[in-house]
Amino acid sequence: MTTRAWTFVIDEDDRIVQVGDEDPRGMAPFLGHQVWDYLPKGQAIFGPHFDRARATGSEVETIVYYSGATVSVRIVPAGRSLVVYATRQTEVDVRTLGTLYSSLMTIERELAARAPAPPDRRAHGSRQALP
Amino acid sequence: MAVAVTEPVVFVLDEDYRAVEMSPALQAGCGLAAGDCVLEGLPISRFTFVRACEHARETGETVDLVEYGGGRLLQVGIVPQDDNLHVSWETLGILDTLTMDGLRTSLRSILEILARAEDALGRERVRRSLRLVGGDG
Numbered sequence: 116m117t118t119r120a121w122t123f124v125i126d127e128d129d130r131i132v133q134v135g136d137e138d139p140r141g142m143a144p145f146l147g148h149q150v151w152d153y154l155p156k157g158q159a160i161f162g163p164h165f166d167r168a169r170a171t172g173s174e175v176e177t178i179v180y181y182s183g184a185t186v187s188v189r190i191v192p193a194g195r196s197l198v199v200y201a202t203r204q205t206e207v208d209v210r211t212l213g214t215l216y217s218s219l220m221t222i223e224r225e226l227a228a229r230a231p232a233p234p235d236r237r238a239h240g241s242r243q244a245l246p
Numbered sequence: 247m248a249v250a251v252t253e254p255v256v257f258v259l260d261e262d263y264r265a266v267e268m269s270p271a272l273q274a275g276c277g278l279a280a281g282d283c284v285l286e287g288l289p290i291s292r293f294t295f296v297r298a299c300e301h302a303r304e305t306g307e308t309v310d311l312v313e314y315g316g317g318r319l320l321q322v323g324i325v326p327q328d329d330n331l332h333v334s335w336e337t338l339g340i341l342d343t344l345t346m347d348g349l350r351t352s353l354r355s356i357l358e359i360l361a362r363a364e365d366a367l368g369r370e371r372v373r374r375s376l377r378l379v380g381g382d383g
Contacts, residue, residue, distance in 0.1 A: 155344070156344055156345050156348075159345075160345065180345070180346045180349075181344070181345065182343065182344055183343035183344070207341075207343050207349070209316055209317035209341055209343065210315065210316060211291065211314070211315060212314050215314075215341075215353075
């Protein structure tokens, strides 16, 4: 298992407006670009969690599979932006069919164990929930 | 889905598994130079490859393998010629690890290709055995 963490901030249009100092995943060249340029095919995976954080104004934590690993994601709304903390967890081990199977079992367990989405406490009282 | 992508890799090995000749694809893909031992840079199981090479040398027969390794499904052909082995491999499929959907689809495709290849190789082995038994081989 390798653990690699990175942080970035996106604006309300999903543009990358800030990248963490360490930037271990080479995100800096994508500043000003849509985050989906950096995360191809990532909109269907990360997008719903970003949407939920924006809609609720609350922090969202989840684990997703993306780009060969499970990724633990924490999304913190900050004004009109979102601060995203991501950490790669278990990598798919493609060396042999045996290592592949074993790593996929671990990944499956991690994804199955992720906490269910918390109830949206603001929904009942928010204007968005009203007709 | 898993697709064939790259040009075939071809090389000639001496008795110590050193590459006597190699295609540009092997040099580019593995960073090997002529004279290097290829065993360290193999994408498939070293044990399987060496056993197949030994079989080819001992019997003088061509050995065909379809092996998964390093995220790729490879078709490997080993042809004994004089003291050397002419080895070729071609990528039949690549595991797409970007998304879970891609991973599922490409893995399913690779396993299907692998199963078909194993069937075909099994049938070929039976045919060869029958030819030997029948005295045609």
